Amino acid sequence: MSHATDAAARLDAFETYRARMNARILDEKGHLGIKRFFNLDSAAYRDGALDGRTKELLGLVASMVLRCNDCIDYHLIQCVAAGWSDEELDEAMNVALVVGGSIVIPHLRHAVDTVDALRARV
Amino acid sequence: MSHATDAAARLDAFETYRARMNARILDEKGHLGIKRFFNLDSAAYRDGALDGRTKELLGLVASMVLRCNDCIDYHLIQCVAAGWSDEELDEAMNVALVVGGSIVIPHLRHAVDTVDALRARV
Amino acid sequence: MSHATDAAARLDAFETYRARMNARILDEKGHLGIKRFFNLDSAAYRDGALDGRTKELLGLVASMVLRCNDCIDYHLIQCVAAGWSDEELDEAMNVALVVGGSIVIPHLRHAVDTVDALRARV
Amino acid sequence: MSHATDAAARLDAFETYRARMNARILDEKGHLGIKRFFNLDSAAYRDGALDGRTKELLGLVASMVLRCNDCIDYHLIQCVAAGWSDEELDEAMNVALVVGGSIVIPHLRHAVDTVDALRARV
Amino acid sequence: MSHATDAAARLDAFETYRARMNARILDEKGHLGIKRFFNLDSAAYRDGALDGRTKELLGLVASMVLRCNDCIDYHLIQCVAAGWSDEELDEAMNVALVVGGSIVIPHLRHAVDTVDALRARV
Amino acid sequence: MSHATDAAARLDAFETYRARMNARILDEKGHLGIKRFFNLDSAAYRDGALDGRTKELLGLVASMVLRCNDCIDYHLIQCVAAGWSDEELDEAMNVALVVGGSIVIPHLRHAVDTVDALRARV
Numbered sequence: 001m002s003h004a005t006d007a008a009a010r011l012d013a014f015e016t017y018r019a020r021m022n023a024r025i026l027d028e029k030g031h032l033g034i035k036r037f038f039n040l041d042s043a044a045y046r047d048g049a050l051d052g053r054t055k056e057l058l059g060l061v062a063s064m065v066l067r068c069n070d071c072i073d074y075h076l077i078q079c080v081a082a083g084w085s086d087e088e089l090d091e092a093m094n095v096a097l098v099v100g101g102s103i104v105i106p107h108l109r110h111a112v113d114t115v116d117a118l119r120a121r122v
Numbered sequence: 123m124s125h126a127t128d129a130a131a132r133l134d135a136f137e138t139y140r141a142r143m144n145a146r147i148l149d150e151k152g153h154l155g156i157k158r159f160f161n162l163d164s165a166a167y168r169d170g171a172l173d174g175r176t177k178e179l180l181g182l183v184a185s186m187v188l189r190c191n192d193c194i195d196y197h198l199i200q201c202v203a204a205g206w207s208d209e210e211l212d213e214a215m216n217v218a219l220v221v222g223g224s225i226v227i228p229h230l231r232h233a234v235d236t237v238d239a240l241r242a243r244v
Numbered sequence: 245m246s247h248a249t250d251a252a253a254r255l256d257a258f259e260t261y262r263a264r265m266n267a268r269i270l271d272e273k274g275h276l277g278i279k280r281f282f283n284l285d286s287a288a289y290r291d292g293a294l295d296g297r298t299k300e301l302l303g304l305v306a307s308m309v310l311r312c313n314d315c316i317d318y319h320l321i322q323c324v325a326a327g328w329s330d331e332e333l334d335e336a337m338n339v340a341l342v343v344g345g346s347i348v349i350p351h352l353r354h355a356v357d358t359v360d361a362l363r364a365r366v
Numbered sequence: 367m368s369h370a371t372d373a374a375a376r377l378d379a380f381e382t383y384r385a386r387m388n389a390r391i392l393d394e395k396g397h398l399g400i401k402r403f404f405n406l407d408s409a410a411y412r413d414g415a416l417d418g419r420t421k422e423l424l425g426l427v428a429s430m431v432l433r434c435n436d437c438i439d440y441h442l443i444q445c446v447a448a449g450w451s452d453e454e455l456d457e458a459m460n461v462a463l464v465v466g467g468s469i470v471i472p473h474l475r476h477a478v479d480t481v482d483a484l485r486a487r488v
Numbered sequence: 489m490s491h492a493t494d495a496a497a498r499l500d501a502f503e504t505y506r507a508r509m510n511a512r513i514l515d516e517k518g519h520l521g522i523k524r525f526f527n528l529d530s531a532a533y534r535d536g537a538l539d540g541r542t543k544e545l546l547g548l549v550a551s552m553v554l555r556c557n558d559c560i561d562y563h564l565i566q567c568v569a570a571g572w573s574d575e576e577l578d579e580a581m582n583v584a585l586v587v588g589g590s591i592v593i594p595h596l597r598h599a600v601d602t603v604d605a606l607r608a609r610v
Numbered sequence: 611m612s613h614a615t616d617a618a619a620r621l622d623a624f625e626t627y628r629a630r631m632n633a634r635i636l637d638e639k640g641h642l643g644i645k646r647f648f649n650l651d652s653a654a655y656r657d658g659a660l661d662g663r664t665k666e667l668l669g670l671v672a673s674m675v676l677r678c679n680d681c682i683d684y685h686l687i688q689c690v691a692a693g694w695s696d697e698e699l700d701e702a703m704n705v706a707l708v709v710g711g712s713i714v715i716p717h718l719r720h721a722v723d724t725v726d727a728l729r730a731r732v
Contacts, residue, residue, distance in 0.1 A: 579659045
């Protein structure tokens with residue numbers, strides 16, 4: 001299996017698992033506080049005084065310095081959909097790397113692998 | 123002493139201490155690796171594929187979720203100089219709050235106090 | 245000035261600053277997302293399937309392992325008001341210490357200092 | 367393979383690996399400081415001024431805000447054995463989510479998946 | 489498959505992935521800031537006022553308290569190559585465990601598994 | 611008051627507060643688990659397979675990447691007493707800076723200020 005296929009399969013599995021568990025948490029269990037938190041989370045990235053695509057970039061950098069691969073993948077999916085170029089994403093990742101240090105490097109590798117897979121998705 | 127004066131004095135003290143210690147570290151001690159790191163850090167926020175003012179906003183959010191008041195103050199000084207409005211900064215801070223959780227709240231208070239002091243500086 | 249007076253003055257200053265900045269953030273600035281986050285935060289500690297006093301203890305331990313002194317003070321004020329004894333708080337702090345390691349020790353000192361000051365308040 | 371089987375297999379693998387490595391670390395290698403740390407860790411959750419089941423809930427929330435899936439699984443196994451209900455665990459997880467922010471969400475998904483698997487174990 | 493083979497295969501996969509992604513990031517994409525960061529990172533562990541092998545031990549402990557398995561594996565490969573014995577590595581890991589707390593335990597298990605696999609490599 | 615006097619007074623206040631609170635926690639309150647943790651912590655830095663002075667350097671770097679000023683000061687006091695030179699401490703701090711990123715810079719300033727004050731103590 002090619003590397004691109006590896007990363008594509010990884011992203012597919014993440015999206016399937018994410019959708020299944022969100023349905024379990026929000027639709028079946030439905031704890032009110034948790035549901036409201038998820039709503040607040042979605043709302044934070046909508047267009048406002050800052051446009052949504054800038055806020056997705058903020059979410060990406062926050063996820064990288066806090067070192068959460070699932071969060072990185074989620075925001076990269078949004079960033080690519082919002083039209084950020086590879087060069088712009090590299091710049092944002094560089095800020096995350098400098099702020100967060102070499103401990104961020106494994107997550108930089110993961111993020112670049114994800115971006116390449118997203119560009120290869122038709 | 124008014125609150126605005128408190129925060130202004132705090133910012134002045136931070137800038138004086140920062141300048142003194144940077145001179146001690148970079149000019150007097152001058153460890154090559156540390157000097158290069160400081161150069162990389164400055165370079166990360168210069169105009170490139172992303173403009174510098176967007177990258178300062180990324181630095182602000184990274185500093186808030188990592189909960190470093192000195193870093194928050196540094197990036198807020200740059201963000202205000204770069205022309206970000208209160209409404210835009212509030213939006214960025216909201217992203218940091220949602221990503222980082224209530225543990226960020228004391229740093230949100232600090233950040234708002236700093237922005238108010240920076241607006242009051244002539 | 246005695247040590248007890250030191251810590252009492254520190255707590256008074258924290259509560260004054262907290263009230264002033266919360267009013268600034270929520271009443272004057274009033275960003276909708278931030279206001280909703282503060283509401284969610286308050287709601288998380290109300291009686292429910294778990295009683296509020298147990299949830300305050302959870303908030304205390306979370307604040308200690310994340311090493312935020314302001315958050316520790318806030319939850320200790322609630323924990324003491326909710327009737328947790330020194331022995332029970334020591335047990336919770338011990339869990340935080342074991343989970344979070346020696347890096348938590350400065351915050352354990354801070355927390356014990358705060359509890360002593362709260363017990364001395366009439 | 368059904369989702370429930372996936373999570374059950376994951377838990378089985380975790381418990382096997384944990385037992386094997388603990389035996390390697392404690393019985394074969396036996397560094398005195400490390401052995402004492404493991405003893406302290408076990409002792410922290412025994413009944414005392416706070417009962418053990420409350421302390422397991424503290425351990426769960428600490429593990430969630432520090433974002434360690436293995437630690438979350440370990441404390442969930444104990445919490446379920448101690449008789450905490452789904453509704454009570456949801457409340458504790460909500461506190462962790464509010465304190466730790468959206469970066470905790472992937473670990474909330476993991477935790478809910480684990481609880482479901484534990485309930486399905488006979 | 490024996491446990492030793494498991495860990496050996498894991499290390500092989502890590503080294504292959506690391507090499508492939510570093511080539512992608514540094515040779516193909518080649519963002520100047522990121523390349524310079526990687527150079528600084530390598531330079532930080534070269535012989536200087538402290539010898540390189542001591543600095544690898546510092547890198548190991550930093551990676552353990554920050555809880556990054558890939559970083560732990562990388563520094564363990566260097567530490568074993570530099571001649572640190574199991575007893576010396578155990579001592580360093582004990583410092584990481586005490587500083588970072590029980591949340592480090594899953595990474596201690598991972599690290600011991602890695603050291604055993606490295607000793608078994610011819 | 612000169613800068614050197616500032617930092618010296620800060621260190622004196624830290625040591626006084628640390629001694630007072632440790633006495634309060636260990637001698638007066640005396641929670642068994644907490645006392646044992648403090649003993650384990652002290653024991654981790656004694657001569658063993660690694661000498662104590664190397665382990666103090668490990669403690670310093672761990673404290674810097676975890677960004678705890680009190681912990682940094684404590685380990686710097688031990689490192690200076692153990693005979694580490696400024697050049698050697700700079701090298702260790704550089705490792706912490708590269709691993710932990712620019713978020714460590716305020717703690718690097720603090721650490722250099724502390725070392726200077728310790729050298730000025732007779």
